[in-house]
Amino acid sequence: MRFNTLLAAAVYSAAVVHADVTDDIKEGLEDATSSVASVVESATSAVVSKPTFTPTTLKAPFLEQFTDDWETRWQASHAKKENTEEEWAYVGTWSVEEPTVLKGIEGDKGLVLKNAAAHHAISAKFSKAVDNKDDTLVVQYEVKLQDGLECGGAYMKLLQDNSALHADEFSNASPYIIMFGPDKCGSTNKVHFIFRHKNPKTGEYEEKHLKNPPMARITRSTSLYTLIVKPDQTFEIKIDGESIRNGSLLEDFTPA
Numbered sequence: 001m002r003f004n005t006l007l008a009a010a011v012y013s014a015a016v017v018h019a020d021v022t023d024d025i026k027e028g029l030e031d032a033t034s035s036v037a038s039v040v041e042s043a044t045s046a047v048v049s050k051p052t053f054t055p056t057t058l059k060a061p062f063l064e065q066f067t068d069d070w071e072t073r074w075q076a077s078h079a080k081k082e083n084t085e086e087e088w089a090y091v092g093t094w095s096v097e098e099p100t101v102l103k104g105i106e107g108d109k110g111l112v113l114k115n116a117a118a119h120h121a122i123s124a125k126f127s128k129a130v131d132n133k134d135d136t137l138v139v140q141y142e143v144k145l146q147d148g149l150e151c152g153g154a155y156m157k158l159l160q161d162n163s164a165l166h167a168d169e170f171s172n173a174s175p176y177i178i179m180f181g182p183d184k185c186g187s188t189n190k191v192h193f194i195f196r197h198k199n200p201k202t203g204e205y206e207e208k209h210l211k212n213p214p215m216a217r218i219t220r221s222t223s224l225y226t227l228i229v230k231p232d233q234t235f236e237i238k239i240d241g242e243s244i245r246n247g248s249l250l251e252d253f254t255p256a
Contacts, residue, residue, distance in 0.1 A: 050103070050104065050105055050106045051105050051106070052105065052106045052107055053105045053106060053107035053108040053109075055067055061126055061127070061128075061130050062124070062126050062127075064124065066096045066109045066110055066111055067109075070096050070111075073124045073125070074094075074111075074122055074123070074124045075122065075123060075124070075167035075168055076090070076093070076094050076120075076121070076122045076168075077090045077121040077122065077123065077167065077168055077169065077170040077171060078090055078091065078168065079121070079168070079169050079170060079171040080171070081119070081171060081172050081173075082171055082172060082173035088119060089119070090119045090120060090121040090171070091115070091118055091119065092113055092114065092115040092118035092119055092120030092121075093114045093115055093120075094111060094112065094113065094114065094120065094122055095111075095112045095114050096109045096110065096111055096112065097109055097110070097112050098110075099144055099146055100146060101146040101147075101220050102146070102220055102221050102222075104222070110142070110144060121170055121171065122170075123159070123167045123170045124167075125167070129161045130158075132229065132231070133231070134231055135231065136228060136229070136230050136231065137227075137228070137229040137230075138226065138227070138228050139156075139158065139178065139180055139226070139227040140224065140225065140226040140227070141156065141181075141224075141225060142222050142223065142224050142225075143181070143182060143222070143223050143225060144220070144221070144222045144223070145218060145219065145220060146220050147220075148218070148220065149184055149218050150184075150185075151184065151185035151186065152183075152184065152185065153181070153182070153183040153184075153185075153192075154181055154182045154183070154216075155179055155180060155181030155182065155183055155192050156179075156180060156181055157174075157176040157178065157179045157180075158176060158177050158178040159174055159175065159176045159177070160175040160176055160177050160196070162174075162175060175196070175205070176196060177195060177196055178193075178194070178195050178196075178227070178229075179192050179193075179194040179195075180192060180193050180194075180225070180227045181225055182216030182217070182218075182223075182225065183216065184216055184218060189215050189216055189218070190213040190214065190215060190216060191213050191214050191215070191216050191225065191237060191239070191244075191245075192210075192213065193209075193210040193213060193227060193235070193237060194207055194208065194209050194210070195207075195208050195249070195253075196208070206255065208249075208253040208254070208255065209253060209254055210245070210252060210253055211252055211253060211254050212245070212252070213245070214237060214239070214244040214245045217239055217240070223239060223240055224238075224239065224240050224241065225237075225238075225239060226238040226239070226241075229249070233248055233249045233250055234246065234247065234248055234249070235247060235248075235249060235252075
């Protein structure tokens with residue numbers, strides 16, 4: 001697979017990003033749960049001192065910790081959604097902030113969606129295209145749903161290498177290679193793993209959806225989502241380091 005120059009995102013905090021989000025229902029039990037969490041955090045903070053964030057020295061084709069210079073790498077999109085009867089644009093704004101609920105590390109910031117019931121999209125470029133033909137690909141990021149989630153996506157996309165694509169034009173119609181991450185709305189609750197494969201006969205790209213995706217973890221604490229794709233055409237999905245799903249790119253997706 002050859003990916004591009006752009007990482008698109010979908011999430012809330014700690015390290016994420018592309019989102020169609022409608023999570024403005026925060027009443028009743030959610031408010032009560034949030035209040036309890038705040039009390040617990042306050043009590044815990046009085047006893048346990050928090051570590052201080054220090055940027056890592058690890059290297060990767062793309063690594064983001066949302067340090068103070070994050071705006072030099074990320075650009076929000078305000079494009080209109082394409083290929084749909086709906087009339088709307090990505091009008092949601094973004095910020096980089098420390099968590100307000102269950103903060104674990106002082107100074108550790110994440111990308112935050114600032115508008116309820118609004119569509120958000122943001123992207124950043126890789127320094128060069130990624131080709132994992134003979135290498136293991138690892139996509140990993142954190143999600144913290146500190147206000148809960150009634151209906152919304154917190155997934156990211158690795159976009160197809162396309163020099164004509166400008167970051168401010170990123171939308172649902174932008175060609176991608178992999179889409180990965182949690183999505184919940186109503187009875188739908190799953191971790192997407194979709195990849196686009198070029199048909200060797202027709203030359204056209206086809207979406208391949210994981211047949212039995214795992215459920216997302218809807219919690220106000222931080223969750224770590226990991227996708228591993230190996231050169232032997234196998235994959236593994238982990239949540240918080242626990243292996244949740246594994247299989248074959250050739251057998252466990254539809255269409256075959």
